[in-house]
Amino acid sequence: MKIVRISNAAIQPDQELAALTGLGGGALASFTGIVRDDGGVTAIELEHYPSMTEASLYRLIEAATARWTLLGAVITHRVGIIPVGAPVVVVGTSSLHRAEALEATAFLIDRLKTEAPFWKREHYADGSAKWVEAKASDEARAERWV
Numbered sequence: 307m308k309i310v311r312i313s314n315a316a317i318q319p320d321q322e323l324a325a326l327t328g329l330g331g332g333a334l335a336s337f338t339g340i341v342r343d344d345g346g347v348t349a350i351e352l353e354h355y356p357s358m359t360e361a362s363l364y365r366l367i368e369a370a371t372a373r374w375t376l377l378g379a380v381i382t383h384r385v386g387i388i389p390v391g392a393p394v395v396v397v398g399t400s401s402l403h404r405a406e407a408l409e410a411t412a413f414l415i416d417r418l419k420t421e422a423p424f425w426k427r428e429h430y431a432d433g434s435a436k437w438v439e440a441k442a443s444d445e446a447r448a449e450r451w452v
Contacts, residue, residue: 307378335407
């Protein structure tokens with residue numbers, strides 16, 4: 307089971323991960339990314355090209371299932387304007403054993419941060435906004451999976 311969802315709607319992490327619970331595995335690992343106040347940020351705005359982004363996320367799941375024995379994987383990503391404190395991404399994997407689920411989840415979020423075509427703008431309390439550049443630390447984390 308491989309699920310990719312991209313939506314403007316609020317993410318409910320438990321609902322997104324529910325599909326993984328009935329697959330018969332002994333492990334379910336997940337990561338939920340929350341919009342944080344990074345120096346006065348009130349919200350972030352994410353833009354994307356839908357078909358390109360979905361294809362990119364499916365390729366990541368395919369790479370994870372080729373590398374680890376997974377029963378299922380879910381990537382749900384929110385787009386549009388997302389307020390501080392709200393979930394922006396949920397990544398989950400199910401496998402027979404914890405090591406595979408944990409590693410695959412880390413792989414998926416690390417690679418998603420650098421490979422998925424999302425463009426991020428931070429909005430501030432004073433009404434200003436700025437586009438965010440890619441972080442070297444995200445690139446370094448993704449490189450460990452090459």
